[in-house]
Amino acid sequence: MPSQASHSLLIDLPVEQVWSKLRDLTLAPHYVPDLTGCQLHAGPERGLGASRRVFQKNGQWLDETVSEWHEGEGFLIRLHRGDKGAPVPFREAWFRYAIASAGERTAFTASLSYRLRGGRLVEWLLAKAFAKAVKQIAENLKTFYESGQTQNRDFAG
Template identity: 30%
Template sequence: MCADGTDPSHTYIRSQCSIGVHTVSVRREIDAPREVVWGVLDDFGGVAKYNPNVTTSSIVAGPESGPGATRECVLRDGGRIEEEITEYVPDTGYTVNFTDVGKFPLRENVVDIHVESVDGTRTAVTMTSHFRPKFGPLGWLLAKTMMESKFRDTFDEVLEGLDSYVHTLETPAQSG
């Protein structure tokens, strides 16, 4: 942890807001090859394996992964959300539209997940949310004062969980 409170293994990309849409992005480098990290992320119904905020997750419609794959996530607090992959580039990333935001004060939320190889053994994962809050001007104020930081914290937790989970997997090179 740096003196300013940031983690040097993360890149915090500045929050942006345009015409009511807020954008928050977090990048983390993981000590694992891109193929291993992508394999975990591409198991769309398996997000509960690494997201500490999700107790269960499953595919409820469409294919297991790729465009149209839809999952339901039951959250740690008992709430639930539903997400659908709307754009998909194999081995690179996907875009998830929250088709049911549950109790969250959001009109819409779209999250982009992007994976890129840093070198043969490290992978950068970037999560970016584009969200529009409910409640008009009050929602905008809530987004600026609380929701943007909550999204950043949540992305940090998810990427930390992903990093930890990836290291519990046995890769072919380790099974020797």
């Protein structure tokens, strides 16, 4: 069974407004730390099979492909490097974005599910770092959606 790190919060916008932003896969560099850009792959721009390549400040890149899509509710993306599978330290990794109406606001949950190379000991050692990263992504997304201001200093936008 994969390990998981997740963080939930409320966004001070109605769910329809949050979904209109969340479904735009090109917006990730505005709220994911260390990203410098994003490029959609050929094919669908949203929905099952949509895929993007995100560029990191360390010169690396990562592909993210939608493996589940729930219109108006969120999606699951698989993290990989082309056809080589997940990047080190991951054996497998997925990131879920989920939203639900909470009256005038939106309940948002970001989750990273993963299996690491090196087994359970390595997972235990890295669990706090992954939890911190997921929390930062969720908080940055909230602030970006509510303010329109990029929350990632590494993205020139």
